[in-house]
Amino acid sequence: MDSRDGAVEPPVHALEPSAEQMSAMLARVSELIIEHVVTLPDQPASYATDGRTEARALAEALPENSGDFAQLMRVLFEDAIPTSFNTAGPGYLAYIPGGGLFPSAVADFIATAVNRYVGVWVAAPALVQLEMNVVRWFCEIVGYPEGSGGILTSGGSLSNFTAIVTARRERLPEAFWSGTIYTSDQTHHSVRKAAVLAGFPEANVREIPSNDRFEMRSDALRARIMEDRAAGLVPFLIVGSAGTTNTGAIDPLDALADIAEQESLWLHVDGAYGAFFSMTERGKELLNGIARADSITLDPHKGLFLPYGTGALLVRNEDSLRRAHATFADYMPVMQNDADFVDFCDVSPELSRDFRGLRAWLPIKLFGIGAFRDGLDEKMDLARWAADELRGIPDMQIVAEPHLSLTAFRLQPGGCSGEELDALNRDLLARVNAKQNVYLTGTVLDGRFALRICVLSFRTHMDRMELCVADLREAADAVRRDALPAKTGGLA
Ligand SMILES: Cc1ncc(COP(=O)(O)O)c(C=O)c1O
Numbered sequence: 001m002d003s004r005d006g007a008v009e010p011p012v013h014a015l016e017p018s019a020e021q022m023s024a025m026l027a028r029v030s031e032l033i034i035e036h037v038v039t040l041p042d043q044p045a046s047y048a049t050d051g052r053t054e055a056r057a058l059a060e061a062l063p064e065n066s067g068d069f070a071q072l073m074r075v076l077f078e079d080a081i082p083t084s085f086n087t088a089g090p091g092y093l094a095y096i097p098g099g100g101l102f103p104s105a106v107a108d109f110i111a112t113a114v115n116r117y118v119g120v121w122v123a124a125p126a127l128v129q130l131e132m133n134v135v136r137w138f139c140e141i142v143g144y145p146e147g148s149g150g151i152l153t154s155g156g157s158l159s160n161f162t163a164i165v166t167a168r169r170e171r172l173p174e175a176f177w178s179g180t181i182y183t184s185d186q187t188h189h190s191v192r193k194a195a196v197l198a199g200f201p202e203a204n205v206r207e208i209p210s211n212d213r214f215e216m217r218s219d220a221l222r223a224r225i226m227e228d229r230a231a232g233l234v235p236f237l238i239v240g241s242a243g244t245t246n247t248g249a250i251d252p253l254d255a256l257a258d259i260a261e262q263e264s265l266w267l268h269v270d271g272a273y274g275a276f277f278s279m280t281e282r283g284k285e286l287l288n289g290i291a292r293a294d295s296i297t298l299d300p301h302k303g304l305f306l307p308y309g310t311g312a313l314l315v316r317n318e319d320s321l322r323r324a325h326a327t328f329a330d331y332m333p334v335m336q337n338d339a340d341f342v343d344f345c346d347v348s349p350e351l352s353r354d355f356r357g358l359r360a361w362l363p364i365k366l367f368g369i370g371a372f373r374d375g376l377d378e379k380m381d382l383a384r385w386a387a388d389e390l391r392g393i394p395d396m397q398i399v400a401e402p403h404l405s406l407t408a409f410r411l412q413p414g415g416c417s418g419e420e421l422d423a424l425n426r427d428l429l430a431r432v433n434a435k436q437n438v439y440l441t442g443t444v445l446d447g448r449f450a451l452r453i454c455v456l457s458f459r460t461h462m463d464r465m466e467l468c469v470a471d472l473r474e475a476a477d478a479v480r481r482d483a484l485p486a487k488t489g490g491l492a
Contacts, residue, residue, distance in 0.1 A: 014066070025069055032077050037088075037102060040459065044436035045091035047083050054083040085439055087308075090459040093468060094441040096245055096273045096406075097456040099305030103366050104359035108307070111355040118355045119345045121336055131357025132342060137364065138298060138312055142271070142278050143291035149318030151348040152300075152310065152356045156272030159297035159313035161194035162349060164237065166295060166315065166324040167266035168198055171236040180228050182206045183239040184216035186246050188270060191239050204233075214249035214400060214445070216240060218259060225263055237266045242287055242296075243274020246443045247399070248406030248454070250274060254289030261292075269293040272311070273456075274404050276303025279373040282380060286403055294320070300360055304372060305458040310356055321347040379405040379455040382465045386453050389469040393476050399450045406454040408445060411476055413484060422449040424483055431475035438468045 017025065058080060086092055088100035117123040118131060131152060139148045153159045164181070172179045179200065183191050185207040195205045206228070208221045225235045238260050240251040253269060260267035269275070269290055275298040277283025278290060290296060294316050301310040315321050325347055335343045345351045364372070383402035390396050390409050400408035410425045429442050429451050442451050453468065 028070065028073060032073060033105070036077065036081070040086065040089040041091075041464075043082075043086050043089055045089060045439040046085050046433060046436060048436070049083070051083055054079065088457070088459070090457055090461065090464040091436075091438040091468070092457055093453045093455060093460065094439045096299075096302050096454055097460075098301050098308050099456075099458055100307050101305050101363045101458065103363040104306050104310075107358040107362040108354075111358045116355060117352070118357070119343075119351050119353060120333055121341050121343045122333055124355075125341070127355060127358075128342070128344065130361045131344070131355070134357045134360045134364070135312070135314070137369070138300075139314055141369075142275060142296055142298070142314060144296075144314060144316060145291075147318060148314060148316050149321065149342065149347065150312055150314035151321065151344060152312050152360070153348070154309050154356075155301065155311035156188070156270065156297050156299045157190035157193065157311075158349075159272070159299075159311045160188070160190045160239075160268070160270055161197055162313050162321075162324075163268045163295040163297060163315075164191075164194045164198045164239075165349075166320055167237045167268060168200075169324040170294075170320050171266050172234065177201065177204075178232070178234045179236045180204045180206060180233045181237045181239065182208055182221055182224065182235065182265075184208050184210045184241060184244075184251060186210050186214050186216075186244040186249055187239060187241055188245050188272065190272075191270060210249070214244060214247045216251040216256070218252055218255040221256070222259055225259070225265075235263060235265055237268060239268045239270060240293070241274075242269050242271035242290055243277070243404050243406070245273060246445060246452075247408050248273070248402065248404045249400065250286055250403060252289075253287065254292070257289050257292035260294075266295070267293045268295045268297070270297045272297050272299040273302055273406075273454075276300070276372070277376055277380070277404050279369065280377050280380065283376065283404065302456060303376065304360065304364075305375065305456075306359055306363070309354075310359060318342075318347065325349065375458050376405075379460070382455045382460065382462065383407050383453065385462070386455070386465050386469055390472065393473050395480065396476060399445050405456055406452060408443065408450045408452045410448065410450045411479065413480065416484075418448055424479055425449045425451060427483065428472075428475050428479045431478060432468075432471050435471045435475075437471055438464065440468075 087098055116127050118128050121128050135150045138150065153162065168176055168179065181195050181204060192205050196202055206224050208216050208224060211217050228235050238256055240253055240256045242250055257267055275296055278287050296314045298312040300306040300312060301308050335346055383405040387398050387402050387407040391398060395411050395413040396409055397412045398407060398409050411428055412421060426449055429440060433439055440451055440453060442449055
């Protein structure tokens with residue numbers, strides 16, 4: 001909005017920046033973001049403080065008056081962002097890593113700047129189509145047939161929740177309290193949480209024991225279903241895992257599908273971590289049977305390297321989602337009923353929501369799905385390589401072999417009690433993380449603490465894995481030197 005003499009006029013409305021102000025904001029942000037992204041590999045993998053001081057320093061009162069954009073960016077980039085795990089960097093090998101593809105950030109910017117409404121088809125038919133394409137591509141990736149469908153969610157927890165509600169509404173009467181749910185003792189806690197949120201007593205969730213590979217035991221599952229039926233309960237849902245968070249274990253999906261079929265139960269597969277590996281040759285073999293599930297959770301913010309806040313729930317029969325969410329309101333627009341199209345609010349718990357499809361659509365179109373497949377293959381290779389290297393460290397035991405891209409391990413020198421082993425391995429974890437080249441987390445397996453490496457960031461390559469193994473080797477030597485002399489006479 002230049003005046004005739006070229007001077008920049010202030011905006012007419014306080015909430016509407018001028019064209020020049022928008023350009024200036026974008027120019028500054030793009031400088032900051034590019035600098036941030038290109039230096040991600042050099043940034044520490046985690047932060048060195050306990051975070052309390054930094055967090056408290058940023059508590060603030062509701063501001064009445066305007067602030068300075070440059071100053072606000074300094075707060076973000078200098079004070080806030082550095083006090084965080086570097087979840088977008090190559091050294092983040094903790095939990096299940098997320099992604100953060102740059103084109104997705106661009107897509108989010110476009111989506112929020114145009115702020116179109118995709119909750120109902122009629123409000124933005126062409127944009128809804130782009131998101132529908134993404135859902136269809138995901139169905140194709142897991143091998144789902146015609147008639148399948150799904151929704152993009154904010155993450156795996158919400159996908160699991162929606163799946164459980166859908167299964168409940170498809171398989172149980174309105175008074176559903178005697179319905180029982182079967183999952184393994186390795187399942188993600190979001191499954192139990194979802195069951196409770198869906199209205200079930202927690203005691204109705206059966207944790208079926210897993211075998212020595214941490215996979216659900218189908219014989220124990222069958223036995224428990226029989227036992228519950230005999231007690232007058234109503235088994236209705238099996239939740240299998242396609243890649244557990246603890247060890248990456250994949251339940252025997254084909255066997256679970258057989259049982260579900262024979263017993264007329266709904267089979268949901270939590271593939272938040274593992275389902276996208278179906279794109280790879282090895283993954284397809286490991287996940288055999290996944291397409292027989294009635295519903296599948298996938299987390300594009302894990303296996304497709306997208307930013308946090310992007311989950312997906314697929315169902316074999318799209319009508320099941322529609323039936324589970326059916327309701328009406330006088331003020332709603334008339335929904336179209338062309339089978340080619342969908343109103344997302346008709347098949348999901350959400351009405352207004354972000355246009356999250358764009359952050360998947362843009363990078364997939366831009367890079368092609370082959371780039372994602374190659375990325376996942378590389379992560380599988382890196383995890384295998386790491387496990388082989390770890391085997392060479394004295395007293396190191398691989399507790400869970402990498403099937404997908406996750407391995408669990410612990411130092412296990414002879415002569416230590418269980419508590420001593422736990423303390424030793426917690427110390428090992430702390431020492432590795434203190435180096436800040438990688439960030440690892442642990443878990444408890446067979447009652448004892450273990451460390452994990454989960455390789456899933458698109459930015460993690462061999463150079464970082466070499467660093468990870470070198471740090472682990474050095475830390476393991478130090479732990480054994482400092483903690484074990486009294487027991488073993490020092491390094492063996
Ligand atoms: C196997 C599994 N299921 C479900 C979830 C929950 O997903 P989200 O964190 O996206 O809600 C996770 C998260 O790590 C997971 O690993």
